[in-house]
Amino acid sequence: MKPPNTDMAEPRRQRLNPDERRQQIFLCAQKLFNARPYEEVSVTDIAAAAGVARGLINHYFSNKRGLYLEVIKVSSTVSEVAVTLLPEGSIHERIDLAVVWFLDSLQRSGATWLALGSGGMGRDPDLERILIKAENDSIELLIEACGLGGRTQDQEQIKAMFRVYTQLARSGAREWLLRKTLTRPQVHALLASTLRAIIKEAIPAI
Amino acid sequence: MKPPNTDMAEPRRQRLNPDERRQQIFLCAQKLFNARPYEEVSVTDIAAAAGVARGLINHYFSNKRGLYLEVIKVSSTVSEVAVTLLPEGSIHERIDLAVVWFLDSLQRSGATWLALGSGGMGRDPDLERILIKAENDSIELLIEACGLGGRTQDQEQIKAMFRVYTQLARSGAREWLLRKTLTRPQVHALLASTLRAIIKEAIPAI
């Protein structure tokens, strides 16, 4: 696999500072995990990419899964989302504006990230995490916009419900932007009416 | 593992009709795949559960993945009975029953069906086709249950809206069964209220 090196000066073992070595292995793993799904990347592959013995990976990272999680963790901290403030108004208006804001920002960012969620191409754990982070941010924004920020008691469950809702919103946007089976007003009606229903019926049921 | 059988009459090898044997293995696999995710179920486990040599699984099913796909296929297929089971009644009642039916069948099939969207194995065209087919079926069932089967004019858009809704349902079920952040009644309220909202507000807006 590795082409024979004409340069003979290269030592058999290259001894690096642990931090550097760890970093190097990490970068190789990151590249591989971004290219292929978890099961299709073997530790042997990572070791080969890093030009290192397989055992060394297990020395620096507890196991394959640990390395994978670390890759995920790091790439998830990179994302940042612009938080927009929503104006005051009646709940009905605020919901409507929240939906408008959501669809606007979606239209602006293009269909690219939308396709990644469940669309046609291979899974990318890196982007996956970024999307989850972004999703979390939208959830908190939504909760704020709906005037539910104060309740700390059932916050976890409210969050869960909004997390469910964002899937609906995401899917609705997909029908609009990708499949083009629905128009924007239709998606708007869909998202607004369901969000109202959740706030008026599902949340109180907690 | 297997308790020693005091009954000595049991033959070493139990020879079955291929169809029966296949079915038996299939049922064991189904049970295991519903209890644990794909990677955590070994062919050895399935063989042990079926009281059969490991090689026999590969004889009846091309490989582990093939067996898994078959389990998915069956458990994601909407039973014909379900259609006839939906009774007459007010829209409100029928919606409620549809949600109950959905959650019931989900609870039965366990985490198998849910894990498909995100975790589990890498992308698989076969799996993809199976899921799309299953989704289409549930959508048509839902449309029927909601008394919208007659309208042929906007059928495409109605379908699209229900496709969006199934994503909500799926996501809600995930919160309930996998993340355990919501209880079943809460998910029920969430699904029912949003479905009502879609029918009363979003569909007429078409």
Add this chain to the structure above:
DNA sequence: TCAACTATTGACACGATGTCAATAGTCCTG
């Protein structure tokens, strides 16, 4: 220069999957 120190290796043990020839129930015929 030599001796601790430790980064790195390579071999080992283990478990999982898939293949295949050998084996043993079952059926059918003479």
Add this chain to the structure above:
DNA sequence: CAGGACTATTGACATCGTGTCAATAGTTGA
């Protein structure tokens, strides 16, 4: 009711992936 043909079933084998560990070889400091 043999006994042979048919085939469902087995168990061993080859391969691959992961994790562990003592041995090895760069590196550093006295």
